[in-house]
Structures are given as structure tokens and as C-alpha cells.
Amino acid sequence: MLKISPSILAADFTSLRSEMADVVRGGADWLHIDVMDGLFVPNISIGLPVLESIRKATDAFLDVHLMIDRPRRYVQAFCDAGADLLTFHVEAAQPQDITEAIAQVKRAGKKVGLVLKPRTPAECLLPWLDTLDLVLVMTVEPGFGAQKFMEDQLPKLRLVRRMADRAGLHPDIEVDGGITAVTAPLVAEAGANVLVAGSAVFGKPDRAAAIAALRNACAAFA
Ligand code: DX5
Ligand code: ZN
Numbered sequence: 001m002l003k004i005s006p007s008i009l010a011a012d013f014t015s016l017r018s019e020m021a022d023v024v025r026g027g028a029d030w031l032h033i034d035v036m037d038g039l040f041v042p043n044i045s046i047g048l049p050v051l052e053s054i055r056k057a058t059d060a061f062l063d064v065h066l067m068i069d070r071p072r073r074y075v076q077a078f079c080d081a082g083a084d085l086l087t088f089h090v091e092a093a094q095p096q097d098i099t100e101a102i103a104q105v106k107r108a109g110k111k112v113g114l115v116l117k118p119r120t121p122a123e124c125l126l127p128w129l130d131t132l133d134l135v136l137v138m139t140v141e142p143g144f145g146a147q148k149f150m151e152d153q154l155p156k157l158r159l160v161r162r163m164a165d166r167a168g169l170h171p172d173i174e175v176d177g178g179i180t181a182v183t184a185p186l187v188a189e190a191g192a193n194v195l196v197a198g199s200a201v202f203g204k205p206d207r208a209a210a211i212a213a214l215r216n217a218c219a220a221f222a
Contacts, residue, residue: 071088
């Protein structure tokens, strides 16, 4: 089943409660929350206090994308602050810390995923693939919204889907960056079933129509 996860990075932060309510009413399945530390990516966004407020303001499933260095230091705090799914980057930590961070999220009873930057090969997931609820394939360089979709990530998406199938695993496969009604069918065909969309949802006046347009564009693959 196709899921749409609007990224609040493209919302009006001064009206976050109503912005979130608007997309949930408009048919969003999850809310995507981008956490940036100014080190792992060259931008700073939001952190724990904002997530805590969001958790109080909505019952929606919170898909929290950590773009931070050495995420193990913070996974417990983000679970406690209300994440339902926590994803962090395979490039951001040493292997033993990734293993431990995954275990910590699971112990907290939350879902866990690993993220691949565009230049990171799919094979980097292999040591952890059987422990993951979700794999997130970036389709832009992380750090900023409203960038151009990288079509050269489609083969990697297909490979992740094939690796999971071969191992008899069924993780959700999420894509993030440059997703629009034009690019959505490309990623859905390649195996993605969770679409993050920032500007393509929050950037439009009618969010319900924007979400419906993404879904309709993928109707052949959902
Ligand atoms: C980029 C973030 C994305 C971003 C997507 O680093 O991880 O979630 O908000 O924005 P759009 O959909 O506008 O490309
Ligand atoms: Zn993101």
C-alpha cells in the first residue's frame, strides 16, 4: 500500500499545528520530520523540543529522519520525544554504533530504518537489512527541500527491492527528495511504497488535491 509522508520542512512553521492538520485531513498517511544538525548536512532545521510539541499536537504517525552525525547519541531521546519511526544515515556512524542504535530503537518499541545518500551503494545496507522496518533511499543530496529529483537513483531503488525480495524480507522502501506527480510513478515502478513530499504537498494551496495527485500518478503500481 502506497503511503504519502509530507515533509514539514516545507510547511509554515509559525502555523505548524494547522499545517499538519491540513495535510492529515487531506489524506497524508505519515508526517515526515527532518532533523538536521549543521554537521552531517550543511543546514540546521529542528530538534527535540519541536518534536515534543508536534507529538502533543497530532496523533499522526511521525516519520523522523535524522540527518545528524553519530545518531546513536540521540536515538533514545528522539524515541522518547514521540517518533513512531526513526531513520538515520548509514554514512553517519561506525558499524557497531549502527547496530547498537537499531537495537535501541527496537527496545523503545519504535520502528527503525536506515537511509542511503545518493552516492552510497545499496550493498552498504546488507549487514542490517534483516533488522530494518524501512529503507530510505535519498533522491536528492540531503540538507534542503525543493531540489531536483535524481533519476540516477532509480537503479539503486530497484536493487534494494531485489535484495529484500531475495532475502525474503519486506521492509517499506521510502524515497525522499524531488518527489512530484511526475517523479512519483518512476519511484513507485522501481519499488518504493512510501513517498516523502515537501514542496509538492506543503507548497501547494490545496493539500488534499496535491496528495491525491501523487496517489493517482502511482495508481498503476500501488
Ligand atoms: C531533504 C529532506 C527532505 C525534504 C524534501 O534533505 O530530507 O525530506 O524536505 O523536500 P522536497 O520534497 O521539496 O524535495
Ligand atoms: Zn527527509
